[in-house]
Amino acid sequence: MSAQRPTAATASIWLTIAVLVLSGISAVLTIAYRDEVLAAWRAGRDDSSSIEQPAFVPVALVMWAVVALLMWVLLMFFREGHNWARRSIVALFLLMAVGILAVLRTEPPTLFSVLCGLTLVATLAAVGCLVHKDTRTWCREEITV
Numbered sequence: 001m002s003a004q005r006p007t008a009a010t011a012s013i014w015l016t017i018a019v020l021v022l023s024g025i026s027a028v029l030t031i032a033y034r035d036e037v038l039a040a041w042r043a044g045r046d047d048s049s050s051i052e053q054p055a056f057v058p059v060a061l062v063m064w065a066v067v068a069l070l071m072w073v074l075l076m077f078f079r080e081g082h083n084w085a086r087r088s089i090v091a092l093f094l095l096m097a098v099g100i101l102a103v104l105r106t107e108p109p110t111l112f113s114v115l116c117g118l119t120l121v122a123t124l125a126a127v128g129c130l131v132h133k134d135t136r137t138w139c140r141e142e143i144t145v
Contacts, residue, residue: 005079009138011126012078012135013079018122020068022122027060029115036108036109040108041106067096070092093126100116
């Protein structure tokens, strides 16, 4: 087994859980705020009457489930000190950050903006912990079985 997990690595695990919880809340809230989300999508679109409205609810819920399950699997490997899992989590977080910025660009309802902002902050903090020197060193150590 590798050396004891550094504080930055433990913090990244907890921040990852926070990101998943916040994004899960956002996904579930698409059900309650479906009309507001569609109104935000229609705003500024001249062609919104001629285009079929997107189904945000199933997309948000399925996307959250897929990302959450993938992140859970990666976290199981990361907890054991696998460097490839750390890198994969960082890549997934960067993709999530791009997605969050894309959502914020559409000027969603205020509650979604707040949740997206909190999720983005937690995501960037998790990435910071994942690329921290102590976490990188811990993941590079050879794991003996």
